[in-house]
Amino acid sequence: MSLTDTTPRVIPDRLRSPMRARMMSWESLLLGVAVGIFILNSLASPYFLNAWNLSDATFNFTEKAMIAFAMALLIIAGEIDLSVAAIIALASTAMGVAMEMGAGTPVLVLVGLGTGLACGAFNGALVTKLGLPSIVVTIGTMSLFRGISYIILGDGAFRGYPSDFSWFGQGYVFWVISVEFAIFALLAVVFGVLLHKTSFGRTVYAVGNNPTGALFSGIRVDRVKMILFLLTGLMSGLAAVCLTSRLGSTRPSIASGMELEIVTMVVLGGVNILGGSGSIPGVVIAAFVMGLVTFGLGLLNVPGIVMSIFIGLLLIGVIALPRLWAMYRKTGG
Amino acid sequence: MRNLSPEGDSAAQDAQPVLTLDKITKTFPGVKALDGVDLHLFAGQVTALIGENGAGKSTVVKTLTGIYQPNGGQILLHGKPVRFVTPQDAADAGVTAIHQETVLFDELSVAENVFIGHAPKGRFGLIDTAAMHSRTADILGTIGAKISPSVKLKDLGIASRHLVAIARALSVEAQVVIMDEPTAALSQTEIEELYELVDTLKAKGKAILFISHKFDEIFRIADRFTVFRDGQLVGAGQMADVTEADLVKMMVGRAVDQLFPKRHAEIGDKVLTVAGYSHPTEFEDINFTLRRGEILGFYGLVGAGRSEFMQSLIGITKPSKGAVRIGDDVRVIRSPADAIKAGIVYVPEDRGKQGAILDMPIFQNVTLPSLHKTSKDGFIRLAEEFALAREYTQRLDLRAASLDTNVGALSGGNQQKVVIAKWLATKPRVIILDEPTKGIDIGSKAAVHDFMSELAAQGLSVIMVSSEIPEIMGMSDRVIVMRDGRMVAELEGDALSPETLVRHAVGINEQGDAA
Numbered sequence: 124m125s126l127t128d129t130t131p132r133v134i135p136d137r138l139r140s141p142m143r144a145r146m147m148s149w150e151s152l153l154l155g156v157a158v159g160i161f162i163l164n165s166l167a168s169p170y171f172l173n174a175w176n177l178s179d180a181t182f183n184f185t186e187k188a189m190i191a192f193a194m195a196l197l198i199i200a201g202e203i204d205l206s207v208a209a210i211i212a213l214a215s216t217a218m219g220v221a222m223e224m225g226a227g228t229p230v231l232v233l234v235g236l237g238t239g240l241a242c243g244a245f246n247g248a249l250v251t252k253l254g255l256p257s258i259v260v261t262i263g264t265m266s267l268f269r270g271i272s273y274i275i276l277g278d279g280a281f282r283g284y285p286s287d288f289s290w291f292g293q294g295y296v297f298w299v300i301s302v303e304f305a306i307f308a309l310l311a312v313v314f315g316v317l318l319h320k321t322s323f324g325r326t327v328y329a330v331g332n333n334p335t336g337a338l339f340s341g342i343r344v345d346r347v348k349m350i351l352f353l354l355t356g357l358m359s360g361l362a363a364v365c366l367t368s369r370l371g372s373t374r375p376s377i378a379s380g381m382e383l384e385i386v387t388m389v390v391l392g393g394v395n396i397l398g399g400s401g402s403i404p405g406v407v408i409a410a411f412v413m414g415l416v417t418f419g420l421g422l423l424n425v426p427g428i429v430m431s432i433f434i435g436l437l438l439i440g441v442i443a444l445p446r447l448w449a450m451y452r453k454t455g456g
Numbered sequence: 457m458r459n460l461s462p463e464g465d466s467a468a469q470d471a472q473p474v475l476t477l478d479k480i481t482k483t484f485p486g487v488k489a490l491d492g493v494d495l496h497l498f499a500g501q502v503t504a505l506i507g508e509n510g511a512g513k514s515t516v517v518k519t520l521t522g523i524y525q526p527n528g529g530q531i532l533l534h535g536k537p538v539r540f541v542t543p544q545d546a547a548d549a550g551v552t553a554i555h556q557e558t559v560l561f562d563e564l565s566v567a568e569n570v571f572i573g574h575a576p577k578g579r580f581g582l583i584d585t586a587a588m589h590s591r592t593a594d595i596l597g598t599i600g601a602k603i604s605p606s607v608k609l610k611d612l613g614i615a616s617r618h619l620v621a622i623a624r625a626l627s628v629e630a631q632v633v634i635m636d637e638p639t640a641a642l643s644q645t646e647i648e649e650l651y652e653l654v655d656t657l658k659a660k661g662k663a664i665l666f667i668s669h670k671f672d673e674i675f676r677i678a679d680r681f682t683v684f685r686d687g688q689l690v691g692a693g694q695m696a697d698v699t700e701a702d703l704v705k706m707m708v709g710r711a712v713d714q715l716f717p718k719r720h721a722e723i724g725d726k727v728l729t730v731a732g733y734s735h736p737t738e739f740e741d742i743n744f745t746l747r748r749g750e751i752l753g754f755y756g757l758v759g760a761g762r763s764e765f766m767q768s769l770i771g772i773t774k775p776s777k778g779a780v781r782i783g784d785d786v787r788v789i790r791s792p793a794d795a796i797k798a799g800i801v802y803v804p805e806d807r808g809k810q811g812a813i814l815d816m817p818i819f820q821n822v823t824l825p826s827l828h829k830t831s832k833d834g835f836i837r838l839a840e841e842f843a844l845a846r847e848y849t850q851r852l853d854l855r856a857a858s859l860d861t862n863v864g865a866l867s868g869g870n871q872q873k874v875v876i877a878k879w880l881a882t883k884p885r886v887i888i889l890d891e892p893t894k895g896i897d898i899g900s901k902a903a904v905h906d907f908m909s910e911l912a913a914q915g916l917s918v919i920m921v922s923s924e925i926p927e928i929m930g931m932s933d934r935v936i937v938m939r940d941g942r943m944v945a946e947l948e949g950d951a952l953s954p955e956t957l958v959r960h961a962v963g964i965n966e967q968g969d970a971a
């Protein structure tokens with residue numbers, strides 16, 4: 124049908140092999156950072172290379188990472204949920220109330236997950252039905268959810284969860300592999316497959332890159348966003364179950380400030396904060412990086428406030444690195 | 457043909473050009489966008505840059521405005537080599553461009569848009585708003601635009617925005633003015649005003665580079681021409697020495713016999729019936745039937761409600777009343793997903809925003825509405841995805857380095873091919889094409905037209921929204937004219953003539969009086 128050439132042109136599928144693209148990716152850079160921190164840690168502290176110590180270190184990121192997986196999808200789709208830590212507080216409080224009313228472990232878990240799901244539905248409805256920006260909505264619900272928690276608990280706390288409830292946060296499935304770590308590993312695979320191998324995952328990218336174009340292409344954009352808010356809520360509920368189980372108590376200040384650490388983890392993992400790109404392997408590695416840094420500094424008795432400075436610098440540094448490298452190459456240095 | 461080779465462009469040696477591109481080469485990974493091209497721009501003259509999609513026109517504009525750095529060759533300003541490392545360098549040297557999509561700011565006023573970056577300063581270095589507004593009013597006055605400098609840009613229509621973009625280009629003291637498809641969104645009167653504006657600029661001694669796909673325009677205002685093909689210079693000279701056929705031959709490499717190759721198609725059964733379709737503000741009482749193998753044209757002025765109606769037909773906006781029947785079944789279409797299921801697809805006018813997802817690869821764009829076909833139980837099968845993308849992009853003769861190239865890296869014509877391929881892959885019954893050849897060069901245009909009639913011949917029903925009379929006349933079996941949201945005429949056969957189309961579209965009755 125062309126006027127200039129009658130032979131059909133064959134367009135190759137790819138120019139760069141997927142293998143090479145992977146080598147050059149953000150994830151590879153991050154993996155290098157993770158290995159570097161691991162080596163530094165093992166040199167800095169004699170207690171680092173110990174299976175049980177390393178196992179303990181995973182608790183620094185497992186709960187956050189559960190939420191970070193869902194958050195990664197939400198951010199790739201161009202939205203954000205800053206109320207996740209407040210959802211943990213509300214879900215944990217709801218579990219405390221249920222416990223006071225004599226609920227057993229299975230009911231407690233269902234209450235935790237259900238509260239998370241309900242909070243996600245509330246956020247999602249405000250964003251998709253009313254068309255409000257998610258950053259504003261979830262800053263609002265952040266105060267709302269935690270506020271309810273404070274009203275119920277005041278300066279008190281729920282204690283005395285059933286002993287078998289402690290399995291989620293304190294149990295081990297095999298040797299040093301904790302229940303939380305097993306959940307984290309399983310979710311990493313589930314979310315990785317969901318984002319990278321399914322048609323739903325593809326629509327998440329399309330929505331984040333160009334919501335109008337996605338809508339015109341027949342994607343039910345609001346439904347995709349609603350599902351992602353529900354998933355994020357559900358994962359916050361799951362994190363609430365694990366965290367409450369691990370701490371063995373509920374205070375209204377539980378998990379405060381965690382939302383920013385989760386967003387940091389997602390961004391460090393290479394997810395574009397403006398939406399459209401990112402990967403689950405990246406978030407997994409970022410979770411390890413943050414866990415290793417926190418644990419390593421902890422072994423060296425570095426106070427928490429210095430740790431947060433270090434995490435902040437790490438985030439800026441890792442993100443600036445490719446840009447600095449490009450500038451260095453451009454100036455021919 | 458005389459004076460068609462670059463060497464034969466004798467005037468290039470006579471007068472000193474204001475700006476010269478000397479053997480400019482620009483390569484991208486896998487593609488040589490410009491291959492040692494020359495271009496001369498002279499004071500007080502309009503040089504038309506002509507070429508197909510991907511011929512390198514946009515790359516030249518970006519090189520001239522400091523967005524791209526050439527890999528070889530040099531830019532000469534008044535005979536002296538210059539380097540435009542940033543867009544600011546080009547602006548400082550007096551090179552200004554009116555792009556296809558000039559970047560403007562919705563939330564700022566017209567005056568702020570015109571003077572952004574070089575606002576007149578008053579005391580203490582603050583912006584002198586009064587001076588800015590009066591100077592904006594002056595500039596808008598010289599181009600005959602009736603736009604208030606204080607109105608916010610987002611409150612203007614497409615045509616007015618374009619005039620603001622032109623005013624912006626004029627607000628700097630430019631020696632070289634680049635106009636990239638300046639008339640694409642303008643009405644006939646506005647185009648005439650633009651021609652006058654170009655004449656004014658010529659009289660002021662500006663060197664003008666004019667990029668357009670419309671030959672009537674080029675012959676109306678250009679003094680000289682330069683033709684590119686596949687990144688190479690194929691001809692340059694005086695407009696007086698060439699005919700339209702010469703230029704077409706240079707552009708495509710061989711003669712185009714007929715621009716609108718309408719093929720005979722068997723008109724079959726009713727496919728789509730639209731009854732009493734109305735919207736509270738955009739359109740009212742639209743009724744028509746579309747048959748198998750038919751191409752139905754929708755003509756009207758910009759703002760007649762054609763696109764709004766089409767978008768409502770695919771479920772983007774809700775109609776207030778009316779019904780759609782596919783064959784004999786009444787279908788309720790609430791979303792584009794419903795429309796795709798019903799077999800109605802829409803190729804929008806705004807490719808970058810609505811048509812394609814520019815930051816995603818070609819193959820993912822093509823399969824986006826067909827993911828259920830290339831996946832099993834929700835899991836994507838990559839091999840099937842590539843196979844589907846390969847099949848349909850090949851049918852449309854797409855030019856791209858690879859199928860995992862982002863759509864945004866393609867030229868306008870090739871982007872359009874990706875969008876059409878995407879919709880054909882859903883195997884629709886009705887395809888709606890909204891200004892399918894807007895901003896596309898003449899070679900791709902003919903290819904799109906040829907493809908449309910091939911689709912109709914294969915039994916697809918086509919609705920074509922177009923503001924180009926030759927396209928409407930050449931392609932349509934039947935034409936519906938819309939004005940102010942209403943169907944004002946349905947024309948076919950002998951009743952279909954350019955004069956009747958325009959008369960109905962603007963609302964003038966047989967006697968020539970305003971209706």
